[in-house]
Amino acid sequence: MAMFADQTALVLFSGGQDSTVCLAWALERFGHVETIGFSYGQRHHVELDCRQEVLRKFRTQFPQWAERLGEDRVIDAGVLKELGDTALTSDAEIKMTEAGLPNTFVPGRNILFLTLAGALAYRRGIRHLVAGMCQTDDAGYPDCRDETIKATQLALQLGLDTRLDVHTPLMWTDKKATWQLAHKLAGDELVELIIEHTHTCYKGDRSQRHEWGYGCGACPACELRAKGYEAYRLSL
Numbered sequence: 343m344a345m346f347a348d349q350t351a352l353v354l355f356s357g358g359q360d361s362t363v364c365l366a367w368a369l370e371r372f373g374h375v376e377t378i379g380f381s382y383g384q385r386h387h388v389e390l391d392c393r394q395e396v397l398r399k400f401r402t403q404f405p406q407w408a409e410r411l412g413e414d415r416v417i418d419a420g421v422l423k424e425l426g427d428t429a430l431t432s433d434a435e436i437k438m439t440e441a442g443l444p445n446t447f448v449p450g451r452n453i454l455f456l457t458l459a460g461a462l463a464y465r466r467g468i469r470h471l472v473a474g475m476c477q478t479d480d481a482g483y484p485d486c487r488d489e490t491i492k493a494t495q496l497a498l499q500l501g502l503d504t505r506l507d508v509h510t511p512l513m514w515t516d517k518k519a520t521w522q523l524a525h526k527l528a529g530d531e532l533v534e535l536i537i538e539h540t541h542t543c544y545k546g547d548r549s550q551r552h553e554w555g556y557g558c559g560a561c562p563a564c565e566l567r568a569k570g571y572e573a574y575r576l577s578l
Contacts, residue, residue: 345370345371345374346371346373346470347372347373348373349372349373349374349469349470350372350374350375350376350412350467350468350469350470351371351372351374351375351376351464351468351470351471351472351509351562352372352375352376352377352378352459352466352468352470352471352472353365353368353375353377353378353381353458353464353471353478354378354379354455354471354472354473354474355377355378355379355393355397355414355458356379356380356389356393356474357379357389357390357391357392357393357394357396357540357541358375358389358392358474358540358541358542359517359520359536359540359542359555359567360476360512361473361474361476362396362524362535362536362540363474363511363512363520363523363524363527363536364472364473364474364511364512365377365399365400365472366407366524366527366528366532367409367472367511367523367527368409368472368509369400369404369410370407370527372410372470374410374412374562375408375410375411375412376412376413376463376466376468377393377397377411377413377414377415378413378414378415378417378458378459379393379414379415379417379420380416380417380418380419380455380458381415381416381417381419381420382418382419382420382421382422382423382448382451383420383422383423383431384430384431385429385430385431385432385433385544385545385546386430386541386543386544386545386546387546388541388545388546388548389541390416392539392540392541395539396535396539396540397411397414397540399535403472403531403535404528404531404532415462417458417462419455419458421439421454422448422450422451422454425449425450426449428445428446428447428448428449429444429445429446429544430446430448431448436544436561436562442482443483443484444482444562446544446562446576447482447483447484450485451473451483451485452473452475452483452485452486452490452491453485453490453492453494455473456471456473456491456494456498456508457494457498457540458475458496459471460498460502460506463506464502464504464506467545469505469506469507470506470507470509471506471507471508471509472508472509472510472511473491473493473508473509473510474511474512475485475487475490475510475512475513475577476508476510476512476513476514476515476520477513477514478513478514478515479515479558482497487538488510488513488514491508491510491513492508494508495507495508501550511523516570516573517566517567517569517570517571517573517574518570518573518577519569519573520570521533521536521574522577524536526575529537529568536555537553537554537555538555539554540555541556541557541559541572542555542557542564542567543556543557543558543563543564544558544561544562544563544564545557545558545561552564552568553571554567554568554570554571554572555567555571
């Protein structure tokens with residue numbers, strides 16, 4: 343029985359591992375779930391194709407969730423690329439910057455995503471956003487911090503003059519625990535779906551298949567996913 347059986351959630355869904363687990367988490371708790379994705383000129387734009395396949399799999403392989411899964415939208419957030427290239431919006435070499443942040447950091451990305459999702463939620467009469475930000479393994483991204491999310495939630499509530507709750511079920515988990523949560527939610531079937539159909543690699547590489555999924559195997563996102571999967575398998 344869904345914890346919020348009479349309520350709707352809007353999930354920020356990229357097509358990656360974390361947002362897929364968050365989508366499953368939301369479908370377990372809410373009576374109705376909608377999804378929103380963003381096209382912002384990302385280097386790994388293949389994730390936009392992957393997200394459609396993941397949604398299709400959710401509808402066909404998980405009958406306990408299929409009727410709860412509602413509309414999906416992809417919003418143009420290309421302004422992020424127009425403001426300046428990063429290693430996620432260009433072919434630049436991935437490295438650390440003088441500011442001590444990886445150049446995969448897209449300034450303001452999560453704040454903008456939450457703002458756009460909040461605006462849509464307002465128009466749709468939705469009071470819950472679900473997002474996959476994680477402070478435990480965020481590579482130092484300041485817009486993944488719990489304080490940032492809470493501050494953004496408050497700003498949205500004030501600016502929209504409505505109650506809007508932002509749920510971040512992965513905020514204090516590492517990748518091992520994320521894999522474990524996936525298994526707890528829907529067993530091996532969901533774990534296999536994540537391996538085969540989600541995309542995390544910053545370089546958008548789906549030519550190489552590893553035991554944890556597709557990716558270049560060398561970028562920070564791949565390394566984090568691989569390390570977490572190894573730890574998850576050892577815990578079984």
